[in-house]
Amino acid sequence: MIPYGRHHIDADDIxxxxxxxTGKPLTQGPMIEAFEAAVADYVGARYAVAVSSGTAALHLAxxxxxxxxxxxxxxxxxxxxxxxxAALYCGGxxxxxxxxxxxxxxxxxxxxxxxxxxxxTSAIVPVHFGGLPCDMESIRDLARTxxxxxxxxxxxxxxxxxxxxxxxxxxxxxDMTCFSFHPVKAIAAGEGGMITxxxxxxxxxxxRIRSHGINKLDDPFQLPEAATxxxxxxxxxxxxxxxGYHYRITDIQCALALSQMKKLxxxxxxxxxxxxxxxxxxxxxxxLRPGQPDGRDRSGLHVYVLRIDFAAIGKSRGQVMRELRxxxxxxxxxYIPVTIQPHYRKxxxxxxxxxxxxxxxxxxxxxxxxxxxxxxxxxxxIAALRDVVG
Ligand SMILES: *Cc1c(COP(=O)(O)O)cnc(C)c1O
Numbered sequence: 001m002i003p004y005g006r007h008h009i010d011a012d013d014i015x016x017x018x019x020x021x022t023g024k025p026l027t028q029g030p031m032i033e034a035f036e037a038a039v040a041d042y043v044g045a046r047y048a049v050a051v052s053s054g055t056a057a058l059h060l061a062x063x064x065x066x067x068x069x070x071x072x073x074x075x076x077x078x079x080x081x082x083x084x085x086a087a088l089y090c091g092g093x094x095x096x097x098x099x100x101x102x103x104x105x106x107x108x109x110x111x112x113x114x115x116x117x118x119x120x121t122s123a124i125v126p127v128h129f130g131g132l133p134c135d136m137e138s139i140r141d142l143a144r145t146x147x148x149x150x151x152x153x154x155x156x157x158x159x160x161x162x163x164x165x166x167x168x169x170x171x172x173x174x175d176m177t178c179f180s181f182h183p184v185k186a187i188a189a190g191e192g193g194m195i196t197x198x199x200x201x202x203x204x205x206x207x208r209i210r211s212h213g214i215n216k217l218d219d220p221f222q223l224p225e226a227a228t229x230x231x232x233x234x235x236x237x238x239x240x241x242x243x244g245y246h247y248r249i250t251d252i253q254c255a256l257a258l259s260q261m262k263k264l265x266x267x268x269x270x271x272x273x274x275x276x277x278x279x280x281x282x283x284x285x286x287x288l289r290p291g292q293p294d295g296r297d298r299s300g301l302h303v304y305v306l307r308i309d310f311a312a313i314g315k316s317r318g319q320v321m322r323e324l325r326x327x328x329x330x331x332x333x334x335y336i337p338v339t340i341q342p343h344y345r346k347x348x349x350x351x352x353x354x355x356x357x358x359x360x361x362x363x364x365x366x367x368x369x370x371x372x373x374x375x376x377x378x379x380x381x382i383a384a385l386r387d388v389v390g
Pocket of ligand 1: 053054055056079080082083127153155156179180181182191192193
């Protein structure tokens with residue numbers, strides 16, 4: 001069975017983890033800062049804060065952007081639920097800006113209309129769907145006019161580049177960028193996430209709320225009289241200055257992720273090669289086309305999505321997935337629009353809120369794309385699609 005995605009672990013990765021397990025600190029040790037420095041350096045950001053998951057990264061970023069009661073977070077309907085849930089964790093509410101049908105990313109036009117309806121927006125969370133960076137210049141301009149922060153959900157896009165050549169994560173068009181290191185993403189930490197930023201105040205706040213809201217760096221004490229005795233600092237003293245979380249990542253995970261970083265460019269190069277082979281093969285198919293045909297040379301290519309005209313082939317998507325599976329080919333749908341999840345329907349969202357997202361969803365199917373997919377396996381995938389979809 002060829003899965004739609006899979007991580008790649010080599011002997012160096014194993015050695016890096018074994019090294020931690022044989023006598024190094026398991027958590028709160030030096031691997032965390034080393035991994036943060038490696039990602040900050042790679043993407044070209046001043047600061048990076050590693051956390052326990054991409055979801056934790058989004059939650060902390062939303063909190064740092066002051067999403068809270070009465071405040072709104074605007075995201076894309078075509079994303080993993082975590083992008084929207086970040087607002088709810090903060091006690092805020094969510095609005096969705098529909099996608100552009102060609103890029104499947106947040107449409108700046110739709111965002112403009114959503115911001116007019118929601119002047120209480122604190123954060124805009126564009127999602128670089130499938131690793132293809134959003135139109136960040138337009139989104140940034142709209143955010144400036146509305147006074148909202150921009151948080152890039154780059155869970156799919158480590159290693160991708162913006163249209164102007166800047167690395168995703170450099171925050172040249174945003175306040176913060178969030179990454180995930182779940183094994184199906186660009187690099188694996190087991191579970192893990194990161195926030196990059198160039199803003200020292202956001203950085204300081206993120207460090208605090210990652211670990212219970214306890215003072216970090218040289219945060220001034222709020223009760224200085226408790227911090228000293230006879231003019232001497234009290235060595236045990238710390239302050240919980242606001243309600244934070246325990247979202248720390250371990251040294252075990254960071255050792256693995258740091259080792260994986262060395263292979264990131266090779267991982268992406270292979271994904272790009274595989275995508276170009278798919279693109280060429282599917283040009284000859286009639287009822288199926290690549291879902292995000294543009295920007296292949298700068299996309300992180302987290303998933304390869306097809307748009308299939310299921311009505312034209314006379315088969316349901318479920319039937320196509322089962323027939324592919326019977327030929328040893330895994331597939332998946334990215335994503336069910338968040339707006340139609342039961343939890344969001346209960347808040348009043350309906351399918352017609354985001355028509356472009358719905359029409360994309362009706363046709364979407366992701367097929368295998370990962371570093372270890374061999375040329376032979378890829379040929380099997382293409383042959384299976386020719387049989388099943390025609
Ligand atoms: C994976 C993912 C997340 C959440 O990351 P986790 O590390 O699984 O918590 C958020 N947004 C998107 C778009 C994702 O794909």
